[in-house]
Amino acid sequence: MREEVAFRLNGHDVAVEVDVHRTLLDVLRDVLGEMGTKEGCGEGECGACTVLVDDAAVVSCLYPVCEADGTSVTTVEGLFEPGGELSPVQTAYLEFGGTQCGFCTPGMIMASVALLAENPDPSEEEIRYALTGNLCRCTGYVQIVESVRAAAELMMERPA
Amino acid sequence: MSYDYHRPRSLAEALDIAAATPGARFVAGGTDLMVQIHKRAAAPAALISLRHVAELGGIDNGARLRIGSSVTLTELQAEPAVAAGYPALIDSMRPFGSRQIRNMATLGGNLCNASPGADAAPPLLVYDAVVELRDRAGAREMALEEFFVGPGETALAPGEVMTAILLPPRAGDVRSVYLRKARVKMDVATVSVAALVEMEEGSCVRARLAAGAVAPVPKRLRDTEGLLVGSPLDDATIARVSTAAADEISPITDVRSTADYRRHLTGVLLRRALERLRAAPGEGVL
Structure with a gap:
């Protein structure tokens, strides 16, 4: 069974005909060529595949692609600023060593973006809770938490 | 691992599809069933999504608190009537999976998956929760305690859907x-x-x-x-x-x-x- 699925992807309209049993993750990577989003466990545990659907963080490995129809999807590729600059969260992850091998990073960043949209000034505990579903096997979490905190400060300093 | 995927807009439509589709399973958030499918522990011929069935959403604070079965755990956590009257249910949501999972998973799904360790179940049992089930013949209510039959097994009949979780008012x-x-x-x-x-x-x-x-x-x-x-x-x-x-x-x-x-x-x-x-x-x- 194939169906056309149409949604906004990082601000652009896309429409693809897909096998209905595919996941959003599959379609992002294999059909749309957006390779930033990673498949880690494929079971919703590791968070590497985190994207935003209508601003809510979801694990795209468990998200049926048909459910993306009519929504707005944001992946790590969609975070660039208008001038092509990195977003504050990306900048902070780079500066504070929140990334090592990089595999968990897109998912970490998307979960961080969702957190900061909801809570612009999170405590360390709130950051750790928000990132419960994102596993890193390289750095541990200290520098990741510091990166999110730094991103919060960068964003609060910016004129609204 | 191929299956059809249906997105009915009404409960009547969902029940009709189920009746006409042997081997179909209902799916809400998919955070349990999609994992089973990926692990080949489940191989449904079709999935019938309950995400867009209007009757299954929303929380209604009437004589009883009525929580639609497709309410997500994130929505539940944000509901003042739940926090005020049923704090143990809110407590059970905090360690539940991750934010990504809570944004997708539904209360009805947690119960219908019937894990012996389902996080929402103990609080709902102490609040004397009743579940509302519906098939093409009509609706019935059942104490949640009766709903659980065994690991992964519930009292749902084939083609029947959990539509709501009902909680009696708090007093005293x-x-x-x-x-x-x-x-x-x-x-x-x-x-x-x-x-x-x-x-x-x-x-x-x-x-x-x-x-x-x-x-x-x-x-x-x-x-x-x-x-x-x-x-x-x-x-x-x-x-x-x-x-x-x-x-x-x-x-x-x-x-x-x-x-x-x-x-x-x-x-x-x-x-x-x-x-x-x-x-x-x-x-x-x-």
């Missing part, structure tokens, strides 16, 4: 709490317990205890809770209750824990839960 000095123990974050509970007491003049007049991951189904501890009624929440009563619970559960040994440890932990968590309820202010809920 009712206090409730949920506690769980797991190895690490994101892990399912090793043991979880929920406790509810209604106090009158220092004495317990109504008690509900329930535990998860210690029996084939999330289990209301009827014999054990009976020991509380007519007693104060003193140390002797709490000790008696936490010991008695071991006789009412039938835990297994698995990768998370031994049966013996689960039995021990059930008593410890019940003692802590009751001590918390004793410390709660005279009015209101914990």
Whole structure:
């Protein structure tokens, strides 16, 4: 069974005909060529595949692609600023060593973006809770938490 | 691993598709079923998505609190009527999966998946939750306690859908709490317990205890809770209750824990839960 699925992807309209049993993750990577989003466990545990659907963080490995129809999807590729600059969260992850091998990073960043949209000034505990579903096997979490905190400060300093 | 995918907009349409589609499964958030499919533990011929069925969404605070079965756990956490009247249910949502999972997973899905360790089940059992089930012939209500039949097994008939979870109104000095123990974050509970007491003049007049991951189904501890009624929440009563619970559960040994440890932990968590309820202010809920 194939169906056309149409949604906004990082601000652009896309429409693809897909096998209905595919996941959003599959379609992002294999059909749309957006390779930033990673498949880690494929079971919703590791968070590497985190994207935003209508601003809510979801694990795209468990998200049926048909459910993306009519929504707005944001992946790590969609975070660039208008001038092509990195977003504050990306900048902070780079500066504070929140990334090592990089595999968990897109998912970490998307979960961080969702957190900061909801809570612009999170405590360390709130950051750790928000990132419960994102596993890193390289750095541990200290520098990741510091990166999110730094991103919060960068964003609060910016004129609204 | 190929299957059809249907997105009905109404309950009638969903039930019609189910009747016409052998081997179809209903799916809501998909955080359990999609994993089973990926692991080839389930191979449905079709999925019938309940995400867009208007009748299954929303929370209605009427004579009973009516929580639509497709309400996500994130929506539930943000609902003032749940926080005010049913705090143990809110407590059970905090360690539930991750934010990504809670944004997708639904309350009805957690119950219909019928894991013995389903996080939402013990609190709902102590609140005397009733589930509303519907098929093409009509609707019926059932106590949640009756709904769980075995691991992964429920009282749902083929083609029947859980439409809502109904909670009776809170009245009097009712206090409730949920506690769980797991190895690490994101892990399912090793043991979880929920406790509810209604106090009158220092004495317990109504008690509900329930535990998860210690029996084939999330289990209301009827014999054990009976020991509380007519007693104060003193140390002797709490000790008696936490010991008695071991006789009412039938835990297994698995990768998370031994049966013996689960039995021990059930008593410890019940003692802590009751001590918390004793410390709660005279009015209101914990």
